[in-house]
Amino acid sequence: MHFLRDFPLNSFNTFGVAALARQFAVVSSEQDLMRWCSAAGQATPPFLLGGGSNLLLTHDIEAPVLQLALLGKRVIFDEGNTVLVEAMAGERWHAFVQWTLAQGLSGLENLSLIPGFVGAAPVQNIGAYGVEMAATCDSVMAIDTATGEPREFRRADCQFSYRDSVFKRPPAGQHAADEDHRDRFAITRVRFRLSRRFVAHVDYGEVKAELQAIGVTAPTAMDVARAVVAIRSRKLPDPAVQGNAGSFFKNPVVPAAQAAALGERYPALPQYPADATGEQVKLAAGWLIEQAGWKGRGITTDSPAAVSERHALVLVNRGGATGAQLWGLAQAIQFDVADKFGVLLQPEPRIV
Missing domain, CATH: 3.30.465.10 (Uridine Diphospho-n-acetylenolpyruvylglucosamine Reductase; domain 3)
Incomplete structure (x- = not known):
């Protein structure tokens, strides 16, 4: 494993934010990784990196960054x-x-x-x-x-x-x-x-609607995959075009009583069972964010960090946004949703 110093991570995170790895190495074999980890005990644990699609960097990384690039x-x-x-x-x-x-x-x-x-x-x-x-x-x-x-x-x-x-x-x-x-x-x-025996999971509304739209009544696994690709391509911005990490917040899970009370106040709020007992209910985070007025905007009108116009769950880098700006936007959204609905949203990506 060959380490590079002060390596830029802009192209190693799908938000495209600027940050440096003080030490950076690509891991291409398990043997190399085992040898490195066992050498005299690592005083500083490594920072493990994959494709960077579920990551928000707000500062440089002091720990050794290892990109796990094993193939096969x-x-x-x-x-x-x-x-x-x-x-x-x-x-x-x-x-x-x-x-x-x-x-x-x-x-x-x-x-x-x-x-x-x-x-x-x-x-x-x-x-x-x-x-x-x-x-x-x-x-x-x-x-x-x-x-x-x-x-x-x-x-x-x-x-x-x-x-x-x-x-x-x-x-x-x-x-x-x-x-x-x-x-x-x-x-x-x-x-x-x-x-090899296909069992379709197409109860999700959007998937069912997409299959109906293309005239598929007895879908194969490939049909379902094509439908999902079509939906995601329509709804979510391409990270190669506009920096993002996909859905930024988890759908919150709340007690059934809280969900019922919110449903009375907001009948259009999508709700889904979160467990078999019915005691927990999953709410649609995107709906909460959109109703709080954040879809398509940032903290200021010219902010490079904003919520996607296509999907309220997606935070985007309009160009030149820092990780701190994106995290500041996320925190502002958390505050507004909690204030309006009494629900605290939790991020999906790893926040560094």
């Missing part, structure tokens, strides 16, 4: 309708999904066109249109950055929940917001249990 994908076993596939952490997520579809496999089609690398998918437990990655995850291979030892996490070990996992949390005893200790496990490969 393969079928582990193919037995009946069940197929176990493995992808290395540096594979681009959407390309990997397309590859699985080309093999005649289903399970990931609803997660098409999500930016970023495969290795980041378990960290965030990415999800879209009624499906989460956790549903197909078999296991995750990672390296303990404190010791250099490999470790396998079975699906239950990953402790998946809504946009969360064990990989997103600091080790026991560390503060939840302690950035210096968050990157304990460097994910190197992920295995997925997919199927």
Whole structure:
């Protein structure tokens, strides 16, 4: 591993904000990573970087930045309708999904066109249109950055929940917001249990409407993927054109009683069951933000940090925005939504 000094990270985060890595290296093999992590114990834990699509940098990174760019994908076993596939952490997520579809496999089609690398998918437990990655995850291979030892996490070990996992949390005893200790496990490969027997997940309104619009009544996995790609392409700005990290806020989950009270005041507020008991309800963060008056605007009319005109959940860099400006906008939105609705929005991206 060759480290570069004061390396610019502008093109390594999809917001396109300026920040420097005091030390930066690309990791292309598990052996190199294990050797580096085990060498005399690392006094400073590394900062792990994938595709930078779920990241907001507000300052330079003093810790060694390691971009996990390991490549490769393969079928582990193919037995009946069940197929176990493995992808290395540096594979681009959407390309990997397309590859699985080309093999005649289903399970990931609803997660098409999500930016970023495969290795980041378990960290965030990415999800879209009624499906989460956790549903197909078999296991995750990672390296303990404190010791250099490999470790396998079975699906239950990953402790998946809504946009969360064990990989997103600091080790026991560390503060939840302690950035210096968050990157304990460097994910190197992920295995997925997919199927040759397609079961459609098209109850999500937009997906169902898109399929109807193109005249598909008996969709295949590829049809669902095409519908999702069409929806996302329409709704979300392309990070290559306008810097963004996709949905910036999680959909808040609140007690059913609070949701009912909000529903009485705001009958148009979209609500969805968040658990099987009905005690928790998920609200549409985008609707709350739009109703608070933020869609298509920034803190000032000429601010380079703004909310997308296409989707109220997306914060965009209009050009030249700093991470601090984008974070300041996010905090202003949090304040206004909490003031109007009594609901605190939580960011999806990692805020540094």
